[in-house]
Amino acid sequence: MSEVPVLSDAPWLRSGPAARVLALLNGANEEARVVGGAVRNALMKIPIADIDIATSAVPEEVVRRARAAGIKSVPTGIEHGTVTLVVDGHPFEVTTLREDTETYGRKAKVAFGRDWVRDAERRDFTINGLSVDAAGVVHDHVGGLADIAARRVRFIGDPAARIAEDYLRILRFFRFHAAYAAGEPDRAGYLACIGGRAGLANLSAERIRMEMLKLVVAKGAEIAVTAMADGGLLLPIFGGVAYTGPFAAMISAEHLLGLEANAVRRLGALTVAVTEDAKRVAARLRLSNAEAKALDSMGHRWWRLAGMDEATARRRLYRLGEEPYRDRLMLAWARAGARHDTAWRALATLPQRWSAPKFPLRxxxxxxxxxxxxxxxxxxxxxxxxxxxxxxxxxxxxxxxxxxxxxxxxxxxxxxx
Known part of the structure; x- marks a missing residue:
C-alpha cells in the first residue's frame, strides 16, 4: 500500500455535509472514508460530482447513527450494504465494506466485512479503487496513484475475470479511458474487452445508452471510439456500420465553431447515413423520444444541404428551426470530410447571423x-x-x-x- 500524507485541495473533507457524514460514521471502532470517483477527480484536479462513502459499519449501524443525529436515511440498496444519507439536501451513498462471494451479470452476492483492501480489490479500475480518510490521507491498495500519474485506465486484477463479473465494464473501460486517460487504451484491458464482446448481448439497452451517450462527449472520445471500432465492439452495440471518420470530423467541427459537445449530434455522425439508420439506433439504444426525433431529423436527406447558397440555406433554416438545421448541416459537413472548409463554416454559423422572420400573411x-x-x-x-x-x-x-x-x-x- 502507498499513501500520500494529505489531500490538501479538498475543503469538503474539512467542513460541510461530507465532513459531517464522515464524523458521524467514524469512531466507536468504526471507520469511514470517501471512495471512488470523488477521490480520483480530486487527485486529477477536475470537478467532483457525487461523493460516495464506504464504512466498516453495517447498514443497521449507519441507520442508527443517522437517526440519532437527526439525519434522513434511505435504504436505497440495503441488501448490498448501501444506505443514502441526506445532509443539508445533499445525498451521500454510504456502503458497508464488502466482497463479492458470487457474481452474475450486474448482480452479486456480497458479504460485509472490515477489510479495506478486499473492498478496493472488488472495484473495476485502479483509479476508482482509491479512498481518502477524514484526515485527508489517501489509501491506495491497487496501484491507482501510479495510473493517475500515467493517465492510464487499468482493470484491477485480471481484466477478463473483472469483465466476466459485469460486461458493462467493457463500455466503462472505454468511457473512462476517453474521460481520464491519454494515448492508446491499456493493452491488456483492451484485449480482454475484445475477448468478452459477446457478453455485450447480455446488457440492457438502457445501460448501453447511458454509457455510450457519456462516452461520445468525453474529451478523448475520438481515440476511444476508434479503438472500439477496430476491436469489433461497435457492431454489436449499434447493429450496423460505425463511421469513425465523420465522427472525428464532427468533433473537429464542434471545436471549430466553439460548440459544446452534443451526444446525439455526435451519435448521428457515428451511426447515421440515412433515416433508417437513425430509427435502428434509436430502437437499439432505446433513446428518449426527443433524442430519437433529433437523430431522425439529422439523417433526413442531409446530403441536400451540401453546396447550398445562402438564400437556399435561409429557407432550410426557416423550415427546420435553428437546432435541427445546425445538426443536419453539421452531419452533412462531417460526412463531406471538409474539416476546416470556410463554406461549410459559413453555412453552420448562419443562425448566428440571420434570424428567421415570421410569415407575415394571415x-x-x-x-x-x-x-x-x-x-x-x-x-x-x-x-x-x-x-x-x-x-x-x-x-x-x-x-x-x-x-x-x-x-x-x-x-x-x-x-x-
Missing part, C-alpha cells in the same frame, strides 16, 4: 380574397408561404399583396372556383 388576407375557411384556407396559406420563401422573405407591402393575389388566383384556377 388567414384573413385570403378570406378577403374569397377563399373559404377550412382545409382550402390552410392549403392556400402553405402555397403563399412557399412563394414568400422563394421570393427571399419580402416584407414590402406591394410584394406581399402580389404574393397573396397570385396565390389566391392560382388556387381558384386550379380548383375552378
Amino acid at each position: 388567414a384573413a388576407d385570403f378570406v378577403a380574397r374569397g377563399i373559404a375557411e377550412g382545409p382550402a384556407l390552410g392549403h392556400v396559406l402553405t402555397l403563399a408561404e412557399d412563394a414568400w420563401l422563394a421570393a427571399d422573405f419580402p416584407f414590402d407591402p406591394s410584394a406581399l399583396t402580389a404574393i397573396a393575389d397570385q396565390t389566391a388566383a392560382r388556387f381558384r384556377r386550379d380548383h375552378r372556383l
Whole structure:
C-alpha cells in the first residue's frame, strides 16, 4: 500500500455535509472514508460530482447513527450494504465494506466485512479503487496513484475475470479511458474487452445508452471510439456500420465553431447515413423520444444541404428551426470530410447571423380574397408561404399583396372556383 500524507485541495473533507457524514460514521471502532470517483477527480484536479462513502459499519449501524443525529436515511440498496444519507439536501451513498462471494451479470452476492483492501480489490479500475480518510490521507491498495500519474485506465486484477463479473465494464473501460486517460487504451484491458464482446448481448439497452451517450462527449472520445471500432465492439452495440471518420470530423467541427459537445449530434455522425439508420439506433439504444426525433431529423436527406447558397440555406433554416438545421448541416459537413472548409463554416454559423422572420400573411388576407375557411384556407396559406420563401422573405407591402393575389388566383384556377 502507498499513501500520500494529505489531500490538501479538498475543503469538503474539512467542513460541510461530507465532513459531517464522515464524523458521524467514524469512531466507536468504526471507520469511514470517501471512495471512488470523488477521490480520483480530486487527485486529477477536475470537478467532483457525487461523493460516495464506504464504512466498516453495517447498514443497521449507519441507520442508527443517522437517526440519532437527526439525519434522513434511505435504504436505497440495503441488501448490498448501501444506505443514502441526506445532509443539508445533499445525498451521500454510504456502503458497508464488502466482497463479492458470487457474481452474475450486474448482480452479486456480497458479504460485509472490515477489510479495506478486499473492498478496493472488488472495484473495476485502479483509479476508482482509491479512498481518502477524514484526515485527508489517501489509501491506495491497487496501484491507482501510479495510473493517475500515467493517465492510464487499468482493470484491477485480471481484466477478463473483472469483465466476466459485469460486461458493462467493457463500455466503462472505454468511457473512462476517453474521460481520464491519454494515448492508446491499456493493452491488456483492451484485449480482454475484445475477448468478452459477446457478453455485450447480455446488457440492457438502457445501460448501453447511458454509457455510450457519456462516452461520445468525453474529451478523448475520438481515440476511444476508434479503438472500439477496430476491436469489433461497435457492431454489436449499434447493429450496423460505425463511421469513425465523420465522427472525428464532427468533433473537429464542434471545436471549430466553439460548440459544446452534443451526444446525439455526435451519435448521428457515428451511426447515421440515412433515416433508417437513425430509427435502428434509436430502437437499439432505446433513446428518449426527443433524442430519437433529433437523430431522425439529422439523417433526413442531409446530403441536400451540401453546396447550398445562402438564400437556399435561409429557407432550410426557416423550415427546420435553428437546432435541427445546425445538426443536419453539421452531419452533412462531417460526412463531406471538409474539416476546416470556410463554406461549410459559413453555412453552420448562419443562425448566428440571420434570424428567421415570421410569415407575415394571415388567414384573413385570403378570406378577403374569397377563399373559404377550412382545409382550402390552410392549403392556400402553405402555397403563399412557399412563394414568400422563394421570393427571399419580402416584407414590402406591394410584394406581399402580389404574393397573396397570385396565390389566391392560382388556387381558384386550379380548383375552378
